[in-house]
Amino acid sequence: MKKSVLFNKYTIRTTILILLICAGLTNTAFAQNAALGSSTTWGKVDGVAVNGLVQGPSTAEAELQVACVFEYTEGDIFNPPALPANLNGMVHLDDALKGIITELRKSGKFAGHSLETLLIIPPKGTLAAKKLLLIGLGERTKFTPDLMISVGSVAMREALRLGVSNYSFASDIKDAGIDSPTALVAANVVLGSFEAYRTQTYLKDKKLSDHKPLSKIILLAGPAFYTVAGDGIKEAIAKLNAKS
Template sequence: MTEGDNRMKRFSVVPLLLFVLGSQSFQSSTVPAFVQAAAPASAPKPVEIAIKDGPIPMRVLVQSPADTEADLQIICLFRSDNSNTLHGSLIETNEKLKGLLDRIRKPSLFGGELGETLLLQPTGSLTAKRVLMVGLGDSQTFTPERMELVGAIAYREASRLGVAHPFFAPTILDGGVTKFTTGQVSEQVIGGFFRAANTEKLLNSEGKAPQPIIKDLTYLAGPQYASSTQEGIEKAIATEARK
C-alpha cells in the first residue's frame, strides 16, 4: 500500500468518527431533564369543636354530610313535593348518589313525612358506609321543636344498627328553611337524643335492653353556623344536668 493510500484511509475515518460523536451529543441534548411533579396538597382537616360536660361525648364538625367517612351519616329531608327543593350539601349528596334523592323523593316512595326513615347503603363517591334519611314533614309549618323527635329517632336507629359513632346533619337550611337559628335546632335534636339514651339506660338497668352501644355523636354544621350549633348543644346539656 502506498503512502497516498494510507493518507486517504486516515481521512476517511475522521468524518465517520465526527459523525458518531456528533450523533451522541445530539441525542444526549434532546433527553428531557427530569422534573419531579409536586405532590398534591392534602385536603385541610375539618374544624372540630369538642363539647364539654355532656353525658355522651359530642363534637361539632365543620363538614358537609356529602364528605364524611362515617359508619352512619344521618340527614333530614322535608316532605317530598316540588316546593321543597334541595340546596347546598343536599345537592352535593344527591350528586354523589347519582341523582338518587331526586328519584326517591316522591310521595309514592319516600314521602318525607315526620319521622319516616329510609336507610341507604351508598356506593360510588359518597364515603359514608350508610346514610339514614329522616323525614321532617311539611316545611311551611316547621318549628325547631319538631327536631326533638328527630333526635330521638337518630339515637334509636343508630343503636338498632349497632353504630357506636353516628354522624348527624339536620340539613334544614339546605332543605330551604332559614328562619330559625342552628342553635334552636341543635338544642332540640340533642334533647331528643338524650331522651332516647335515658330510655335505653332504664331498660338496660331492668334487663329489658342490651348495654348501650352509642359512644359519641358527631354533629355537622357549616362554618358560619358552628358557634350557634355549639351553643344549642350546650343548652341541651345544661337542661339535662338539671333533671
C-alpha cells in the same frame, strides 16, 4: 388656614375611626364563619361525646350518617331559597348517590312524612359513612323547631338499633331554604337524642334492651352556622347534665 388644618385633622380622624369600625365588623363577620373541617367537642352527656364538625353529610366520617328531608316539592333543594349548590350538603349527598335521594322523594318511594325513616346502604366509596338514614320532616310550611326533639330521638333509637358506636347528624334545614333558629334546632336535636338514649339505657339496666355503647354523636353545621349551633348544643348539654 387654621380652620383648614383643623378640618383636615378632623376628617383624617373620622376616616380612621370609620375604617377601624369597618375592620372590626369585617373581622367579626369572618370570625363567625368557621373553616371547613373545623371540629370541637362541645361536651359529654352520660359519657357520650357531642362533637361539632363543619362538613357536609357526604364527606363526614361516621358509621352512620343521618340526614333530614322535607316532603318533596319540585326543585326544592336546588332552587332558592335553598342554599347555593356549593354550600348545600343535601345537594352534595344527592350527587354522591347519583340522584337517588331526589328520585326516591320525587317518585313518592320516600315521601318524607314527619319522622318517616329510610335506611340506605351506599356503595363503597360513595359516602364517607357506611350507612345513611333519611328522616322525614314533613311539610316545610308546618315546620317548627320542636319537631327536632322527636327527630333527635328517632335518630338515636335507630343508631342504637343498628348497633353503631357513633353517628353523624345533619338537619339540612338551612339547605332546604327554611329560616330556622339555628341554636334552638341544634339544642332540640341533642335533647331529643339523649332522652331516647337514657330510655334505652334504663331498659338495658332492666335487661330489657341490649345496645352497643355509643362513643360519640357528630353534629354537622355549615361554616356560617357552626358557632351559633354550638351555643345551642352547649346549652342543651348543660341542661341534660343538670338532670343526671
